[in-house]
Amino acid sequence: MIVPFLDLTAGTAELRDALDAAMARVMSSGRYIGGAEVTGFEQAFAGFCGTAQCVGVSNGLDALRLALMAMEVRPGDEVIVPAHTFVATWLAVSQTGATIVPVDPAEGQFTIDADGIAAALTPRTRAVIPVHIYGMPCDMDPIMALAQEHRLWVLEDAAQAHGALYRGQRIGGHGHAAAWSFYPGKNLGAFGDAGAVTTNDPALAARMRRIGNYGAEEKYKHLEQGLNARLDPLQAALLRVKLDHLEAWNARRARIAARYDAELPGDLLRLPHMPNWAQSSWHLYVVRAAERDALARHLAQDGIETIQHYPIPCHAQAAYAGDQWPALPRADALAQEVLSLPIGPHQTDAQTDRVIASLHRFFAT
Numbered sequence: 001m002i003v004p005f006l007d008l009t010a011g012t013a014e015l016r017d018a019l020d021a022a023m024a025r026v027m028s029s030g031r032y033i034g035g036a037e038v039t040g041f042e043q044a045f046a047g048f049c050g051t052a053q054c055v056g057v058s059n060g061l062d063a064l065r066l067a068l069m070a071m072e073v074r075p076g077d078e079v080i081v082p083a084h085t086f087v088a089t090w091l092a093v094s095q096t097g098a099t100i101v102p103v104d105p106a107e108g109q110f111t112i113d114a115d116g117i118a119a120a121l122t123p124r125t126r127a128v129i130p131v132h133i134y135g136m137p138c139d140m141d142p143i144m145a146l147a148q149e150h151r152l153w154v155l156e157d158a159a160q161a162h163g164a165l166y167r168g169q170r171i172g173g174h175g176h177a178a179a180w181s182f183y184p185g186k187n188l189g190a191f192g193d194a195g196a197v198t199t200n201d202p203a204l205a206a207r208m209r210r211i212g213n214y215g216a217e218e219k220y221k222h223l224e225q226g227l228n229a230r231l232d233p234l235q236a237a238l239l240r241v242k243l244d245h246l247e248a249w250n251a252r253r254a255r256i257a258a259r260y261d262a263e264l265p266g267d268l269l270r271l272p273h274m275p276n277w278a279q280s281s282w283h284l285y286v287v288r289a290a291e292r293d294a295l296a297r298h299l300a301q302d303g304i305e306t307i308q309h310y311p312i313p314c315h316a317q318a319a320y321a322g323d324q325w326p327a328l329p330r331a332d333a334l335a336q337e338v339l340s341l342p343i344g345p346h347q348t349d350a351q352t353d354r355v356i357a358s359l360h361r362f363f364a365t
């Protein structure tokens, strides 16, 4: 038996008829940019997140970029970001010309917290991007209190947090804006690239919409130098079908995570710590092991796919080699130790059994 890291074809098969119907509807409509499919998904996703607004965009990186541009983050500004994140969080800041200020994760956590952010503040700090990494919400209340005190923008990177809860409320509207990716492997995944930004600020939403549409509100009237970063109607229609299943599919992920929590050897392996105010979307189930590489090889020999999120920290990437970075020992350690186990809504009990048994065998030898 092979245990894939994530089986995307099973999800498509489950919803095949509805997906086919949505695709056919778009093809027959003759409307291939904007229109009712995009608006319909935006409204549905805003409703799901409990926010006033959702702006559909082309991908998660563009969601972050558009939000930072709408917040008027510019060269000379500093933006605080986690050291431990996918590189898109950093690239979005670089592409505005602002300065990246990386912060190590909080002690024993994968996410950054208000204390780490406070220690990195300077008079030039303009924004902070808390990343709900792996689907685990950051502790947003203290972050928002700090932001209010220092007049900072807070842009949540929610690319991995569809349906995650912070203090009982879905992620999407705790900060000034939240950027989403619908990359196919995400909990809500498109059939290609897609993304969105949610916000409760109508002015910010209007500005993002304009920037993402060539800086225009009306055709051929360009008010600013924008991008082409729109959500395709085809992706919107397919995402609308999948959104109806997100909660149920997240519940299936949570059941697997609960089994891993209960049945993996927590004394030999560091299992993810979930504060009582957080409910993860369980986008990823990430363990820490000193002998990570040997463990990954052992699991691969048993037919179990794993991934490292992420093997090289952003500050050690060639793309950022020219810059001086502070010491980031926790991010460095995570890059050496993290291992993401298979998890997904279509993973069978037998597959989960196999992962658990294989891990026990590794530590028994």
Ligand SMILES: Cc1ncc(COP(=O)(O)O)c(C=O)c1O
Pocket (backbone or CB within 6 Å): 059, 060, 061, 062, 085, 086, 088, 089, 131, 133, 157, 159, 160, 180, 181, 182, 183, 193, 194, 195
């Ligand atoms: C934390 C994080 N931020 C941003 C992104 C960028 O999203 P996209 O791949 O849709 O550009 C991703 C996912 O790929 C991500 O995991």
